[in-house]
Amino acid sequence: MPETPVRQIISPQSTEQVAEVLRRANEEKLVVEITGAGTKRRWGNDVAAVVQLDTTRLTGVREHSWQDLTATVAAGTPWTTMQSVLAMHGQRVALDPLWPDQATVGGVIATNDSGCLRLRYGSLRDLIIGMTVVLADGTIAKSGGKVVKNVAGYDIHKLMTGAFGTLGVIAEVTFRLHPLPKSSATWTITSNDISVLDRIRHQLADSMLSIEALQLRTRDKVFSLDVKFVTLPEALEEHARRLHAYVSPLSVEAGEESIWLSREGMFDGTRATVKVTFLPTHIASLISEIQDYGGSCVAQQSGTMIASIQPDAERIAALRQKIESAGGSLTVLRWPNDAAPRPDKWGPGGNALPLMREIKRRFDSNSILNPGRFVGGI
Amino acid sequence: MLNSTILEALRNAVDGDGKGTQSGLITATNQLQTYECDGLTNFRTLPGAVLLPRSTAQVQAIIRICAKHGIPFVARGAGTGLSGGALPAEGGIVISFARMTRILEIDIPNQRVVVEPGVINSHVTDAVAAYGYFYAPDPSSQTVCTLGGNVAENSGGAHCLKYGFTTTHVLGLEVVLPNGEVVTFGSGAPDTPGYDLTGVFVGSEGTLGVATKMTLRIVKRPEAVQVLLAAFDSTTAAAQTVSDIIAAGMLPAALEMMDRLSAQASEAAVHPNYPVSEALLLVELDGPEAEVNAQMLQVTALCQQNGAWEVRRAQTAEERALIWKGRKAAFAAMGRISPNYIVQDGVIPRTALPVVLEEITRMAAAVQLRVANVFHAGDGNLHPMVLYDQSIPGQEEIALDLSYRILYLCVDKGGSITGEHGVGKEKQQAMGYMFSEPDLETMQRVRHAFDPQNISNPDKLFPRTRFCAEKTGPYTPHPLESSGVAEFF
Numbered sequence: 001m002p003e004t005p006v007r008q009i010i011s012p013q014s015t016e017q018v019a020e021v022l023r024r025a026n027e028e029k030l031v032v033e034i035t036g037a038g039t040k041r042r043w044g045n046d047v048a049a050v051v052q053l054d055t056t057r058l059t060g061v062r063e064h065s066w067q068d069l070t071a072t073v074a075a076g077t078p079w080t081t082m083q084s085v086l087a088m089h090g091q092r093v094a095l096d097p098l099w100p101d102q103a104t105v106g107g108v109i110a111t112n113d114s115g116c117l118r119l120r121y122g123s124l125r126d127l128i129i130g131m132t133v134v135l136a137d138g139t140i141a142k143s144g145g146k147v148v149k150n151v152a153g154y155d156i157h158k159l160m161t162g163a164f165g166t167l168g169v170i171a172e173v174t175f176r177l178h179p180l181p182k183s184s185a186t187w188t189i190t191s192n193d194i195s196v197l198d199r200i201r202h203q204l205a206d207s208m209l210s211i212e213a214l215q216l217r218t219r220d221k222v223f224s225l226d227v228k229f230v231t232l233p234e235a236l237e238e239h240a241r242r243l244h245a246y247v248s249p250l251s252v253e254a255g256e257e258s259i260w261l262s263r264e265g266m267f268d269g270t271r272a273t274v275k276v277t278f279l280p281t282h283i284a285s286l287i288s289e290i291q292d293y294g295g296s297c298v299a300q301q302s303g304t305m306i307a308s309i310q311p312d313a314e315r316i317a318a319l320r321q322k323i324e325s326a327g328g329s330l331t332v333l334r335w336p337n338d339a340a341p342r343p344d345k346w347g348p349g350g351n352a353l354p355l356m357r358e359i360k361r362r363f364d365s366n367s368i369l370n371p372g373r374f375v376g377g378i
Numbered sequence: 379m380l381n382s383t384i385l386e387a388l389r390n391a392v393d394g395d396g397k398g399t400q401s402g403l404i405t406a407t408n409q410l411q412t413y414e415c416d417g418l419t420n421f422r423t424l425p426g427a428v429l430l431p432r433s434t435a436q437v438q439a440i441i442r443i444c445a446k447h448g449i450p451f452v453a454r455g456a457g458t459g460l461s462g463g464a465l466p467a468e469g470g471i472v473i474s475f476a477r478m479t480r481i482l483e484i485d486i487p488n489q490r491v492v493v494e495p496g497v498i499n500s501h502v503t504d505a506v507a508a509y510g511y512f513y514a515p516d517p518s519s520q521t522v523c524t525l526g527g528n529v530a531e532n533s534g535g536a537h538c539l540k541y542g543f544t545t546t547h548v549l550g551l552e553v554v555l556p557n558g559e560v561v562t563f564g565s566g567a568p569d570t571p572g573y574d575l576t577g578v579f580v581g582s583e584g585t586l587g588v589a590t591k592m593t594l595r596i597v598k599r600p601e602a603v604q605v606l607l608a609a610f611d612s613t614t615a616a617a618q619t620v621s622d623i624i625a626a627g628m629l630p631a632a633l634e635m636m637d638r639l640s641a642q643a644s645e646a647a648v649h650p651n652y653p654v655s656e657a658l659l660l661v662e663l664d665g666p667e668a669e670v671n672a673q674m675l676q677v678t679a680l681c682q683q684n685g686a687w688e689v690r691r692a693q694t695a696e697e698r699a700l701i702w703k704g705r706k707a708a709f710a711a712m713g714r715i716s717p718n719y720i721v722q723d724g725v726i727p728r729t730a731l732p733v734v735l736e737e738i739t740r741m742a743a744a745v746q747l748r749v750a751n752v753f754h755a756g757d758g759n760l761h762p763m764v765l766y767d768q769s770i771p772g773q774e775e776i777a778l779d780l781s782y783r784i785l786y787l788c789v790d791k792g793g794s795i796t797g798e799h800g801v802g803k804e805k806q807q808a809m810g811y812m813f814s815e816p817d818l819e820t821m822q823r824v825r826h827a828f829d830p831q832n833i834s835n836p837d838k839l840f841p842r843t844r845f846c847a848e849k850t851g852p853y854t855p856h857p858l859e860s861s862g863v864a865e866f867f
Contacts, residue, residue, distance in 0.1 A: 067621045068727040068758070090627060112569060123568065125577050126546050133820075141820035142813070147725045149543070149757040150794040151532045151581050152801055152812055153839070154821045158545075158577030162569070179627035202487065206510075208601040210666050235668035277567040279488045303568045328567040346571050352561040355827065356573050362823040375571045 011054040015132060015140055015171040018053070022169065022368075023138030025051055029366050034165040036076060036104030040111045043333050044164050044373040045345060055106050058171060061085040063146075069177045070129065070146055075106030075170045086177060094121035094178040098264055106170045112162030116213035116228070116260045118302040121178060124161045130174035131157035133167075136364035140171075148176045159359070165370040166378050167363045181230040184212065185240065186255035189225045189247050194218075196250065197225040198284035203246045205280065205301055209239055213260060214301035216283055218291050226259050263298040263306040271295075272311040272343075273334035277304050282326055289319070303328075311339035320347055346375040379469040380426040384447055388471070391439035392429050402436070402477070404428040413472045416457040416464040417519075421803050425466035432477045434552060434560060434590040440473060441588065442558035444833055452835045453588045455496060455524030460723070461802030463531060463583050467836055473588060475526050481505050482591070490549060490566055492593050495526025499533075502594065511596040514541035517798070518706050529589050532581030534798035536632045536705075539756035540664075541597065543798075545580040552591035553579060556829040566593050578824060583800050584835035586828040600664035603631070604674050605698045608681040609655035609688040613637060613751075614732040616657035619684040620755045621729065623661070626680065628673055632662040633756030637735070639715070640708045640750040640763070647711030650704025653688045659755070660705055708752045709763065716748070716765035718774070720781045723799040724788030728758045734791055738762055738784055745776050749784070759797035760788065786811055801839045810841035 012018045025032050033049035035041060036056060058076035066089035073082050079100040086092050096115035097108040114123045130144030143156035160170055191197050197216060204214055210231040217224050229239040244252055267273050278286055283299050290297045290307045297307035320330040332345040353376045360378045392402030404410060405427050414422045431437045444451045450470035457464055466472050475496035483492035486509045491502055499520040502513035516535035517523055533544045550564035564576040579586055610616040616635055636658045645652050652658055661677050663670045681689050692698040712719045726734050735751060742749040750763045762784050766777035785795045785808050795808040818840060
């Protein structure tokens with residue numbers, strides 16, 4: 001829970017109510033913290049807010065045009081609730097965020113969360129085709145639309161995705177959907193030699209197989225490579241045969257579906273949790289590094305990793321420097337309350353930081369929306 | 379606007395000590411005329427000067443001069459854009475990327491390339507094909523259009539239903555901002571901390587600055603590709619087939635539809651041997667061989683269930699190419715059946731197709747004109763072509779008016795005024811029909827954050843007050859198109 005007391009919690013039920021709340025807060029320059037289910041509230045810096053704008057009453061799948069493969073959803077809808085509505089027509093938003101049973105659509109978008117499916121279907125920026133946002137001054141603005149293909153105007157929804165609520169409140173979002181796969185198979189290969197698994201990973205990534213997810217993980221000095229094929233039942237057998245050929249002489253085991261959410265296990269106990277992004281060819285060296293550090297991690301072929309490590313701010317800063325020099329990034333997602341000193345959660349922010357500050361100023365001139373939460377103190 | 383001191387500074391910016399073999403500054407009127415329009419040829423404005431930089435540093439030097447003196451500039455690749463995106467401002471500067479054409483890095487293990495903006499789209503695929511990869515966004519002008527232009531317009535293509543648009547394939551950018559600063563957006567790795575500036579820059583039509591380096595994703599070639607052509611007695615039956623394919627959980631690489639008039643024109647132009655029918659459906663499937671084979675059977679069955687009286691599967695690469703050739707030539711082929719035509723670029727929810735086509739027919743009949751339709755059926759992108767005869771007094775204006783009313787109809791049905799050609803100069807007014815004032819004002823906040831002086835491709839994209847004497851006009855073919863080098867798509 002946040003360290004600064006929240007004085008007032010407001011739970012609007014409509015976009016217009018959100019606009020009214022923000023308009024008033026902006027007039028009185030009251031700092032507003034936007035929350036969904038709170039599953040990722042500690043990501044980013046703490047916010048000293050007077051008003052907590054709770055979005056969990058903005059719920060419901062407003063429209064599911066299943067023949068057009070699109071759906072419009074209110075931001076406070078829990079991810080799984082949305083998916084079960086879409087599944088009635090055999091469709092889904094092809095993204096697997098953390099804690100989907102609780103996490104709200106808006107929160108997932110604001111933090112730009114993604115999982116294993118990113119490899120095949122892209123991240124939220126590839127799946128969101130339109131959005132309604134409420135700006136700090138109460139302006140209700142739409143961008144994009146309800147059609148998959150559309151190049152009219154700026155993609156404001158891309159700016160909002162991953163902005164941690166610093167530019168506006170996401171009220172409604174329109175997704176492009178994908179059909180639920182008819183059949184799939186998950187396989188796991190385990191070894192204590194990361195280089196062997198990395199070679200197989202590379203072969204799979206460079207193959208023409210129909211791969212939905214590909215991840216490498218380590219825990220207790222053992223490495224595992226997980227791969228998920230999605231194709232028609234008649235092609236699955238052939239996929240398994242080819243996998244065995246790549247893997248031989250190692251053995252392959254049928255994997256559990258639950259391993260695709262194993263990154264949730266990186267948020268536990270007294271350790272710190274970090275998100276690392278990287279180029280795929282650095283995956284093995286990074287995992288070794290995390291392991292040398294006494295940590296465990298789950299890394300995706302798409303270039304994101306969630307790792308659980310000792311909360312040592314100095315060591316994390318050094319690790320970040322190394323990762324950044326290789327073209328990646330490190331952000332701290334979770335830090336134990338009693339661990340001191342505290343780290344810089346975001347890192348330096350790059351040479352576009354002044355431009356980002358200017359965008360923030362244009363969208364929220366009084367800096368009332370989640371001030372200080374984001375990179376560079378935005 | 380450009381006095382001799384400014385011109386000298388610009389010359390220095392691109393020629394340095396003057397020892398270069400060829401000057402990077404063009405000021406002669408006859409040479410400037412090459413740059414007075416892009417693929418939307420009815421809008422023409424002579425620029426004050428054209429600059430041909432060779433490096434990011436030179437682009438930066440040019441833009442610093444522009445910023446200092448408040449001179450408008452526009453970047454230009456091959457000039458194939460269809461909405462006037464590369465149209466210069468009166469007396470402004472054109473920054474041509476004709477000399478920044480290097481592929482800087484090919485990184486197969488990480489499935490990405492780094493390119494300069496003047497690189498031609500299909501050259502990326504040429505460079506990585508030997509490794510079994512390709513660059514997925516495929517606008518039909520891909521053999522001539524540049525990646526800088528693709529990034530500015532967020533270009534699409536027939537295969538973006540499955541593979542996504544340009545925006546999906548841009549991982550990072552080096553950009554010269556309108557104040558002359560060089561900044562980096564994103565990187566080769568995902569989720570760079572901060573706002574997704576790459577996401578907002580792609581498709582901003584040159585209004586937020588100039589990209590000088592791009593990191594792009596490349597994709598592994600599919601194992602198998604198959605194409606099917608089906609003939610129907612009505613567009614409704616063809617549209618239902620599309621819905622059935624989607625409902626069956628398939629995501630074809632391409633799903634294209636042509637009506638009788640466009641098929642006739644293609645037949646006359648490139649003889650693809652299309653069956654004569656009210657609606658032709660072209661389905662391309664790709665992926666692992668076993669998957670494609672099974673899905674092709676399913677698609678064939680769905681076509682037949684919806685009354686397709688001919689279903690043709692391309693057996694060879696040549697047959698496949700022939701089927702595609704007819705589709706790709708559809709725009710240019712209109713010349714065979716009409717002296718003049720206007721092509722539009724609306725988007726509708728796929729399910730609205732039968733209603734929209736019926737309404738277009740009614741609207742066209744009311745003004746005694748014909749409209750041919752080509753449709754990226756998978757993603758709802760409709761290209762109506764309004765046929766008319768310029769030599770009949772007043773018909774051009776009627777045709778133009780009809781073309782805009784068709785766009786408004788698309789918006790009314792929940793769609794968009796542009797799926798891939800961009801707003802540019804052509805559809806500025808239509809933006810006001812699609813978006814409300816607060817929507818546009820929010821976009822302007824972004825614009826002002828990037829470009830407070832309003833010098834980066836000004837007077838594009840956003841609606842403006844139209845002057846009484848201003849000429850708007852119908853489509854006239856770009857020289858590249860007339861010569862058969864580029865095609866509309």
